[in-house]
Each structure stands twice: as C-alpha cells, then as structure tokens.
Amino acid sequence: MAAPMEVALVSDAAGPLCNCSVWELHSGSALPGYRGGNSGPRGLALLGGEHLLGAQIGKSYINVWELQRKDQLQQKIICPGPVTCLTASPNGLYILAGVAESIYLWEVSNGNLLAILNRHYQDLTCLCFTDDSSHFLSGAKDCLALVWNLYSVLQAEPSQIPDPRHVWSRHSLPITDLCCGFGGPLARAATASLDQTAKLWEISSGELLLSVLFDVGIMAVTLDLCEYHMFCGGMDGSIFQVDLCAWPVQRDRTFQTEQENGKVFKGHRNQVTCLSVSTDGSLLLSGSHDETVRLWDIQSKQCLKTMNHKG
Structure with missing residues (x-):
C-alpha cells in the first residue's frame, strides 16, 4: 500500500485558471486543481474528507467541489451576504460562515440553518472548530475572540440568544487569525491580532496562558x-x-x-x-x-x- 500523500491546498485572489491549486507537499509537484471563481483569505474548508468549500470573494455564495472531481464545480451554497470566513466541523456535520458581524451555522445532512449568532459588534475575520467538534471559536474586528459550546448553541430555544462560553477581550485591535490545538474542550487555542501580540489560551477555563509582544x-x-x-x-x-x-x-x-x-x-x-x-x-x-x-x-x-x- 502506498504511503499517504500530504498535499497543500492553495487559493489566491485573482488566479485566472484555478480557484484552488493543489501541491504535493514534500516534492512540490503540482496536481490538478479546482476550477471556478476565487476564494478569499480564511475562505477554504474541507468537509468530511469528501468535499472542498470555497467562499467566493465579494459574493454571497460558497462554491462546493467533490474532492475527487476537480474539473467540475458541483454546486453553490447561497448565503445572506459576502462570506468573510468559513470552516467546517471535523466530524463533517456542520458548516460555519461569517457574514458581516453574524455567525451562520448550517447542518450538512439537510442544509438547515440551525442558528444565527450575533454577539460580535464588527465583521467576522476567522472561525475554527476544536478537533472533536464540541466547541468553535470566532474572531472579529471588534477585538474579541469568543468560545462557543456547540451543544449549547444547538439546544438553545429559538427565542433565546445563546451565550458564548468565554469572551476573550485582551486584544486591543482586530483579531486577524486563530487556531486550536488538540484535546477537544481541554485544548489550547492561539489568537493573533493587529495589536502586535499573539496569545495562547486554555479553552476549558478560558485562562490566558501566554501573551507574546512583537x-x-x-x-x-x-x-x-x-x-x-x-x-x-x-x-x-x-x-x-x-x-x-x-x-x-x-x-x-x-x-x-x-x-x-x-x-x-x-x-x-x-x-x-x-x-x-x-x-x-x-x-x-x-x-x-x-x-x-x-x-x-x-x-x-x-x-x-x-x-x-x-x-
């Protein structure tokens, strides 16, 4: 059996031929890419190991490809506005998209919109799930990073506005990126900001573990x-x-x-x-x-x- 191949999925803002190029990481050789439109920063997501999602720059839809059928754009998911960031849960059940200052949560199996979260005050910049899909994080231009318990969001009554598990407000300028380590709800998360700092947090307690100034x-x-x-x-x-x-x-x-x-x-x-x-x-x-x-x-x-x- 051949060893697994590790590849890089790369999108750019103006590529005329491919929305997403594919490179074999260790050899650097180019593989067939995914055609149709252009995806913005934080706008690519793998869904369940079977599909690739790409948020179209400046447009109100998400492009969808089957991973094994690169030559053909399969479908488009219509959104209420331009998508600024996008992610999918590692278990392949949910999709999150940032539209202006709101977070939209969809169920993959039936396409139902499960929740619209409005706890940020300015445009979303980044989203990510924990590796066990139990929590997700959101960052925005309002300098806040929020930690959400997915179960709590799904169980909230339609008339209720779910509260985030943690509100991290130690950045003084917009959040530009965030990522989660391994460990599910016990994982650590990192945030980056225009305030010249990167911070490391503990998801379970919400405690700030490290702040590095550049x-x-x-x-x-x-x-x-x-x-x-x-x-x-x-x-x-x-x-x-x-x-x-x-x-x-x-x-x-x-x-x-x-x-x-x-x-x-x-x-x-x-x-x-x-x-x-x-x-x-x-x-x-x-x-x-x-x-x-x-x-x-x-x-x-x-x-x-x-x-x-x-x-």
Missing part, C-alpha cells in the same frame, strides 16, 4: 501538532517561531528579533496571510500578499520552494 502586527498564527512551538506571521513578511516550552515560564513575553537566534523565517516581501505545519512537524507552509507560497524547513529556517501565484 514589533509588527500579527496576521496569521498556527501551532505544530505537538504544540511545542507557535508560529506567527507578521505584517512585514517575517515569520516568528515562539518556543512554548521555554523555562522559566513567563506569561508576558517580548519577542526580540535580534536576540532570538534561529527563530525567524525571512523571505516574504509583504504581509503573511496564512500558516500551516506539516504533520511530521518538519515543514512550514506560508502564504503572503507578495503573491507567493513558501515551503520552509523548520529546523534550518531555509526556504525549500517558492510557488508563485496571481494574488
């Missing part, structure tokens, strides 16, 4: 699978590697680039928009407004491959 706004954040490191993408194109196992433990830290030897990836010429770590923890994938996607060796900080795009 000298630039942070546009993207991710964790490796072992959660030894947090990777933060800056507005200047730099990518910072934060050691989460540093001793002594400090809740508030300042990342001083000149003193953090071997902890900065340099190569992008414009702001970093997205980050992802390979399953074996050896490679980092980054996208940027400089219209490139770069593949990095984490140990050496060397750029192994640069993939050019149109947006």
Whole structure:
C-alpha cells in the first residue's frame, strides 16, 4: 500500500485558471486543481474528507467541489451576504460562515440553518472548530475572540440568544487569525491580532496562558501538532517561531528579533496571510500578499520552494 500523500491546498485572489491549486507537499509537484471563481483569505474548508468549500470573494455564495472531481464545480451554497470566513466541523456535520458581524451555522445532512449568532459588534475575520467538534471559536474586528459550546448553541430555544462560553477581550485591535490545538474542550487555542501580540489560551477555563509582544502586527498564527512551538506571521513578511516550552515560564513575553537566534523565517516581501505545519512537524507552509507560497524547513529556517501565484 502506498504511503499517504500530504498535499497543500492553495487559493489566491485573482488566479485566472484555478480557484484552488493543489501541491504535493514534500516534492512540490503540482496536481490538478479546482476550477471556478476565487476564494478569499480564511475562505477554504474541507468537509468530511469528501468535499472542498470555497467562499467566493465579494459574493454571497460558497462554491462546493467533490474532492475527487476537480474539473467540475458541483454546486453553490447561497448565503445572506459576502462570506468573510468559513470552516467546517471535523466530524463533517456542520458548516460555519461569517457574514458581516453574524455567525451562520448550517447542518450538512439537510442544509438547515440551525442558528444565527450575533454577539460580535464588527465583521467576522476567522472561525475554527476544536478537533472533536464540541466547541468553535470566532474572531472579529471588534477585538474579541469568543468560545462557543456547540451543544449549547444547538439546544438553545429559538427565542433565546445563546451565550458564548468565554469572551476573550485582551486584544486591543482586530483579531486577524486563530487556531486550536488538540484535546477537544481541554485544548489550547492561539489568537493573533493587529495589536502586535499573539496569545495562547486554555479553552476549558478560558485562562490566558501566554501573551507574546512583537514589533509588527500579527496576521496569521498556527501551532505544530505537538504544540511545542507557535508560529506567527507578521505584517512585514517575517515569520516568528515562539518556543512554548521555554523555562522559566513567563506569561508576558517580548519577542526580540535580534536576540532570538534561529527563530525567524525571512523571505516574504509583504504581509503573511496564512500558516500551516506539516504533520511530521518538519515543514512550514506560508502564504503572503507578495503573491507567493513558501515551503520552509523548520529546523534550518531555509526556504525549500517558492510557488508563485496571481494574488
């Protein structure tokens, strides 16, 4: 039996040929992509291992492809407004979309709209589920990150407005990205903001575990699978590697680039928009407004491959 293939799904704002390109991660070879429209930042989502969702830039619909039928756009999900962020639950049962300041929750099996959550005061910027699909997180331009218990949202009466489990209000400028580690309701979550900080939280208690101050706004954040490191993408194109196992433990830290030897990836010429770590923890994938996607060796900080795009 052949070993599983790890691939990168890459979208850009103006690609004339493909909505989503597909690259074999370790070899860098291009595979057939998904055609039809263009997806925005935070606008791609895998659904149940069988479908790919893409929120069309500036339009009120979501494109849907079958993963094995890349040449044909299967259908469109009509939304009440342009979708600013999109995610699907790991169990494949639910879809979340941010439309203006509202979160829309759909059930996949029948297409029913289950809830509209209006607890943010400005446009949504990012959404993500925990790995067990029990909770989801939302971030917005109102500087708030909210943690929601999915069961509580589903059980709420139609006349009730569900309350988030936690309201994280320690950022002073808009939230740009967030991600969840492993562990379901016991997981840790990271948030990034234009206030030049990235913060690490505990979902179960809502406690702030770590706040790292940088000298630039942070546009993207991710964790490796072992959660030894947090990777933060800056507005200047730099990518910072934060050691989460540093001793002594400090809740508030300042990342001083000149003193953090071997902890900065340099190569992008414009702001970093997205980050992802390979399953074996050896490679980092980054996208940027400089219209490139770069593949990095984490140990050496060397750029192994640069993939050019149109947006």
